[in-house]
Amino acid sequence: MPQAVVSARALSKRFAAKDVLHEISVDVEAGDIVGVLGKNGAGKTTLLELLLGFSIPTSGSAEIFGEPSADLSAAAKKRIAFVPQQDELIDLLTGAQQLSLTAAFYEHWDRALIERLSAAWEIPLGRRIQTLSVGERQKLSLLLALGAHPELLVLDEPVASLDPIARRQFITEIVARARGTQRTVLFSSHIVSDLERAANKVWIIKDGRLAWAGDLDALKESVVRLHIHGRRALPGDLRVPDALASRVEGSRATVAAAHWTSERAAAVAARLDADVEVESLALEDIFLELHR
Amino acid sequence: MKAVARLVWTYLTALPILRWVGAVALASLPFAVIGMWPRTRGFIALPMLAFAIHSLSMTIAAGYLFRVLSSPRSHRFLPHFRGRSLAAFLAIVAVVSAPWLVIVAWAALRPPYAVTLVGPLFIIIVMVGFTFFPVGAAVTLVSLLAVGWLVTRFGLPHPTLVEVPSDAGPSALAIAVFLLCVWAAIWIAFSIWYLRVRRIEPIQTPAMILDKIGIGPAAGSVVFDRGRALEASLSAAHPQGARQRALFIAMLVVGTKLAVGAMSGLHLPLYTARVFLFFPGLVIPGTLLAAVATTHARRTRSVWLKSGLSRRGLLAAIEKQIWRRAAPGAIAVSVVLSTGLALAYDVAIPALARGLASAAATALLAVYLGVAFVRDSRLIELCVAAVLVASACVGAWSALSGPEHIGLWLATILSQAAAALAFRAIAIAQWRTIDWLVFKPVRIWSQSLR
Numbered sequence: 001m002p003q004a005v006v007s008a009r010a011l012s013k014r015f016a017a018k019d020v021l022h023e024i025s026v027d028v029e030a031g032d033i034v035g036v037l038g039k040n041g042a043g044k045t046t047l048l049e050l051l052l053g054f055s056i057p058t059s060g061s062a063e064i065f066g067e068p069s070a071d072l073s074a075a076a077k078k079r080i081a082f083v084p085q086q087d088e089l090i091d092l093l094t095g096a097q098q099l100s101l102t103a104a105f106y107e108h109w110d111r112a113l114i115e116r117l118s119a120a121w122e123i124p125l126g127r128r129i130q131t132l133s134v135g136e137r138q139k140l141s142l143l144l145a146l147g148a149h150p151e152l153l154v155l156d157e158p159v160a161s162l163d164p165i166a167r168r169q170f171i172t173e174i175v176a177r178a179r180g181t182q183r184t185v186l187f188s189s190h191i192v193s194d195l196e197r198a199a200n201k202v203w204i205i206k207d208g209r210l211a212w213a214g215d216l217d218a219l220k221e222s223v224v225r226l227h228i229h230g231r232r233a234l235p236g237d238l239r240v241p242d243a244l245a246s247r248v249e250g251s252r253a254t255v256a257a258a259h260w261t262s263e264r265a266a267a268v269a270a271r272l273d274a275d276v277e278v279e280s281l282a283l284e285d286i287f288l289e290l291h292r
Numbered sequence: 293m294k295a296v297a298r299l300v301w302t303y304l305t306a307l308p309i310l311r312w313v314g315a316v317a318l319a320s321l322p323f324a325v326i327g328m329w330p331r332t333r334g335f336i337a338l339p340m341l342a343f344a345i346h347s348l349s350m351t352i353a354a355g356y357l358f359r360v361l362s363s364p365r366s367h368r369f370l371p372h373f374r375g376r377s378l379a380a381f382l383a384i385v386a387v388v389s390a391p392w393l394v395i396v397a398w399a400a401l402r403p404p405y406a407v408t409l410v411g412p413l414f415i416i417i418v419m420v421g422f423t424f425f426p427v428g429a430a431v432t433l434v435s436l437l438a439v440g441w442l443v444t445r446f447g448l449p450h451p452t453l454v455e456v457p458s459d460a461g462p463s464a465l466a467i468a469v470f471l472l473c474v475w476a477a478i479w480i481a482f483s484i485w486y487l488r489v490r491r492i493e494p495i496q497t498p499a500m501i502l503d504k505i506g507i508g509p510a511a512g513s514v515v516f517d518r519g520r521a522l523e524a525s526l527s528a529a530h531p532q533g534a535r536q537r538a539l540f541i542a543m544l545v546v547g548t549k550l551a552v553g554a555m556s557g558l559h560l561p562l563y564t565a566r567v568f569l570f571f572p573g574l575v576i577p578g579t580l581l582a583a584v585a586t587t588h589a590r591r592t593r594s595v596w597l598k599s600g601l602s603r604r605g606l607l608a609a610i611e612k613q614i615w616r617r618a619a620p621g622a623i624a625v626s627v628v629l630s631t632g633l634a635l636a637y638d639v640a641i642p643a644l645a646r647g648l649a650s651a652a653a654t655a656l657l658a659v660y661l662g663v664a665f666v667r668d669s670r671l672i673e674l675c676v677a678a679v680l681v682a683s684a685c686v687g688a689w690s691a692l693s694g695p696e697h698i699g700l701w702l703a704t705i706l707s708q709a710a711a712a713l714a715f716r717a718i719a720i721a722q723w724r725t726i727d728w729l730v731f732k733p734v735r736i737w738s739q740s741l742r
Binding site for chain 2: 015045046049050052053054055056071072073074075077078080081082086088090091092093096097100101102103104105106
């Protein structure tokens with residue numbers, strides 16, 4: 001089995017009296033594009049930054065390229081790029097100067113890619129960063145991360161301030177890079193449609209716990225909405241296995257359930273003496289159901 | 293009310309440098325009390341200076357932050373922001389001014405002091421003027437300084453601020469009342485302007501203003517090597533700031549010269565000169581290095597991955613950078629200001645040398661206090677600042693107090709050096725587990741107000 005690019009075992013983080021992350025165990029393999037979903041304050045940023053060694057876990061462990069995240073070697077760090085939620089650009093520099101500064105940290109810097117993307121994304125590199133809009137700053141931050149040709153690209157809310165065209169361009173770029181060169185991307189986003197378009201794996205964080213980690217397709221097959229039509233009034237507690245949320249009104253009920261299989265549908269129909277109609281859900285609906 | 297209260301709190305504590313200057317301001321309060329004490333009432337410069345430092349801390353807050361947060365980019369999501377922002381700012385002005393107005397009323401019974409004590413109330417106006425109308429304020433201030441210098445230079449008759457003749461012209465009380473009316477009128481006019489102006493442009497940083505007049509760092513290509521890139525990332529500064537540094541040094545030297553000239557013209561007594569020498573020359577530059585060090589420490593987050601350095605390596609990089617850049621700068625400011633003032637007032641050279649040694653010891657302690665505490669705790673910051681400022685004040689005071697206090701001076705600077713070594717060891721231990729999730733650069737956006 002190939003070594004995981006990113007690996008976490010029972011990773012927990014506690015700030016003061018609050019458990020921000022609780023026993024997260026995940027693996028990311030080379031070439032994966034993993035989308036991290038969660039409500040505000042769910043723990044997405046904490047998870048990404050723990051994985052990258054910005055913070056020390058309260059318990060558990062995190063590794064990147066087989067090295068402990070908090071003690072990464074220089075060689076391992078050179079294979080990683082990170083775009084934080086709040087950019088770390090230097091206001092007094094121009095965009096071009098910031099690119100030159102960042103390039104100085106890396107032995108291999110893809111100038112051709114930078115030129116192509118800065119033109120395509122219309123980044124005004126000649127202007128001082130303090131005069132750039134929030135969206136332009138975000139594009140520049142993304143450009144800085146891509147220029148180093150990282151094997152692992154970690155992005156925390158990378159497209160929150162971009163317009164739909166820039167978002168689409170960016171998603172296309174990272175998908176093409178990951179698929180063509182087996183590079184790994186880990187990104188959090190609130191924009192579920194972007195995540196659905198780019199990611200092949202999804203982690204859903206709910207209240208600091210991992211509600212789902214796995215293939216996006218498997219998630220979509222697994223989480224369904226059941227429309228139950230009983231032949232008589234249904235009980236208040238339907239006892240549907242792995243139910244996420246349910247609403248019962250007389251002889252009708254709607255239930256969102258995870259880990260769904262056709263065998264389970266048959267069993268529920270027989271037990272409740274009802275017809276069960278299974279509805280597939282889009283990722284956004286799944287996310288909402290998981291958070292009801 | 294809650295929103296206004298939160299704004300006030302933000303204005304006072306949003307930036308590390310604010311909290312540090314605030315600590316200096318608190319530490320200066322006892323000197324104000326000393327100045328008001330019946331047996332030492334003649335030391336009127338002490339409360340003046342204490343108030344000036346208070347005003348400085350409050351107005352960096354209320355001036356700079358007020359200005360930053362007044363631009364639409366910062367507050368566009370917040371309803372009724374203008375009114376609340378103005379209310380919070382005026383509350384700070386009131387907090388700073390109210391006790392002072394009481395003192396002015398008290399001093400009104402002692403004519404020589406009344407006018408002197410009104411003067412510092414205008415410091416906030418000057419600060420706000422510089423943040424909202426930088427060019428106009430600069431022109432006004434330079435004009436006033438130039439007039440003051442000309443008056444002094446050519447020995448023209450002028451009213452002395454300390455000793456207003458009670459039998460010539462309007463009484464000191466009348467002048468004080470007039471100045472207070474001017475002060476109030478300026479605030480009313482500013483409030484009306486603030487509430488009515490259509491758009492307040494984003495703040496022009498000094499770099500942008502210098503850029504406009506062609507003194508800013510070059511916007512063309514800059515070649516970075518790894519060392520320069522790390523240095524620029526940690527200080528968040530332009531690597532080609534030589535012209536700005538040269539301008540700053542020129543302004544410092546000229547400003548010191550003008551200030552010394554103006555003070556000579558005012559015939560301020562020696563103890564007053566010592567007070568000016570004490571705070572701006574020997575205490576503040578070194579103390580502020582702690583804020584610089586902690587800001588550098590926070591910015592290491594941005595190079596954790598890029599630099600390839602370990603946590604310990606990043607601490608070493610900060611140490612190297614501060615001792616190569618920021619600390620020599622702070623010590624140079626101390627030397628220029630202190631020497632200028634000392635020469636103007638015939639402060640004995642040994643006393644000056646002791647004072648500068650004290651400033652250097654304060655700088656040493658400040659650097660390691662600044663990097664030792666990597667928790668985002670304002671209580672810790674306050675304690676650290678209190679220790680630092682107290683030691684700096686004792687050191688500078690004993691240095692300037694004459695040969696009888698050499699023992700205390702020596703003990704203080706040796707203690708500062710020993711404490712610096714201890715805090716360096718604490719820093720090395722703390723940096724093994726530095727957590728950049730919480731210890732990260734301070735950003736001032738609208739979310740800090742929510």
